[in-house]
Amino acid sequence: MDKLALGQRIADAREDAGLTQEDVSRAVGLDRSAVSRLEKGDRKLSVPELVAVANVLGRPLAYFVAEPVPSVVSRRSDSAAPHHTSRALDTELEQFAADVRSCVEMGLLAPVERNPQACTPRDHEDSERLAGQVRHRLGLGNGPVQDLGAVSEDLGLYTYSVSLGKHGPDGGCVEVGEESSALGVAVINGEAAHGRRRMTLAHELGHWLCGDAYDSQASLESEKMISSFAIHFLAPRSGVAEVWRRNSGWNTRDRALAVGASFRLSWSAAVGQLRNLGLISQDERRHLGREEPKFGDYLRLRLSWDNELSSPYISPAYASACLNGYTSGRLTADRTVELLRGTLSAEELPRKNALEPDDYRRSFAGHDD
Template sequence: MERARLGSWAEVGSRVATARERGGFTQRELGDRLGLHRSAITRIELGQRHLDALELAQLADALGRSVEWFLTEPPAVIASHRDGLSADRNVQRLEDELERTCRDVELLNDVNVLSVPSAALHPGVTSRDEAEARALEARSLLGRGDGPLLDLQAAVEPLGLLAFSLDLGPSVIDGGYVRLGDIGVALVNGTADPGRRRFNLAHELGHHLLADEYTADFGLGTTRADREALINVFAIHFLMPRSSFHTRWTELSGQWPDPRHRLVVLAAEFRVSWSATISHALTLELISRSDFELLKVRRPTSGDYLEVGARFDEELQPVALAPAYSQAAVRAYRRGVITADRTIELLRRTVAAEDLPRPHEMPIEALASEFEDII
């Protein structure tokens, strides 16, 4: 998974400018930190002033980046937006977090402690019907039937996707996706409500399996909105297959004549947001457009869930790290490949040093062999 090296000082300078701007520094402020004149920072960012190893290390330290960050190309991030709004600053934060996560994943892969299956569907879809069919194919690969998919973070790993949930702050950014060879890395915004987080992860799975950004003839057109709409269709049918949704709707009709009560149960059982549940019911023609408009403003409360005897268990609460990734980080530490401090960083400080298991001790035979080699 070696990242492509930058080929010119102008490209390095561009990375410096990006890091400075995202860090909230002016050229003068960064120069003051490094003991350089503002004009020197300008020339660095234009690629007109070369950096030696010591200066690059000092620059990386001042901007909170690794030296490697300035010398390699960033991953191609696919950012998912809510309501199509633009938010450059929020996208930058997402890109920073995804790039850091990708580098950590690459580290664990390069030291041979990370094992993630690879899976793919036929890339691209051209219609809503095809998007629904691809969702059912994905479920078939998992062998999980058509019922609710619980613990979605673990469920997507057999499909080659490592899922992370981090607190990105209240923003219009739902999440993002990066492809690293056969492995996909998805990051969802943990500040969203629980059902929305699951939908966002299913959406990123669609990017991963359908490879929409890498397929010229993906679907309805060439616009991002067209692709996102089809990915949304994939996501909703992956989480709530038509057949099981219909079946539960019919089963619940005897106990709960009021459609709203049934929808509250379905939202809890499938662990999806209220808006996704009622939108799906409308698409499947289980409710009318007028019913939908009324239900939009009658969002369920905790009391509504208690009334129908349903419990909405939360998933993807931040910080939530991909299970295979967390296992790999501890495995690398146990083998002595990385230090305790690096392991804690990889695990986003969800553990302390005393929580880590003891590193593997070298067998006496191996110690004796090493001693013989020395003498």
């Protein structure tokens, strides 16, 4: 990374940490003018100085030395988030993508082959058809997706859920690797409501499967089609209809609650899908949408679900790859904990693999007796 890019990263990280140049200069033992020159790209930084700056700014060393990943795109958010919150998403995406890329380069993760013909659905029928094809490929039937993070990584999309603020962006994704062989990386706002987190990840999965993870010029209509894929993937027509029929003795609102809980949807998504499938009228949709249910409404009906994708969350296969890297000696304890992003402490790391006799022989190969 060149001095200008490094300087900008230091400046951004300092601002995100709420520190002044004077704060950083005192903490790392540099003159304030030296910090200013660093941020402008006018001064080189020694390794000990860079380590000290990284510690003060609360960033891993890799953030300041790894080459940048492609631009962040397919950002999903219904809120008018301030600039610093969007930059927080960009930063988390870039760091996670760089770490996934590092795992690929070490042979801990393998890229998947992409479909060169993949494209965004043209209409809602195409979106529903694609969702059905993906569910069939995964053997999901018509029931709920029980572990969306694990299902996504089966399709080559790795997920990190991090706190980005209750009113922050929902999430985004990037592609890591070559066009025909790559992995997808998604960052999800772990402070969003449970159903919203799942909808966000399903939306990013749609971007990944449709091959448009780099499409920063995606139109509003294409975003609608990706959202249509997401809701049909999470709550397929036949499955929703089955839950709706099974609870025919309940009133309309309670039946909608049953659908939402069964498929782990937000209230707006559940009501919207019921309308999409013609199970309720437009007037019923408007009426139901006026009052968001409380947790007690679900408990009254003995309905509940797991708090999936809450922060911090890391895709299980990614966690497994990092831990295999540690037990095999390719990753240090500190680096492994850093890669796992607060989901595991150093004390919880597994025991390293014992060396086999062949390993010892290879270690001494070429040495004199």
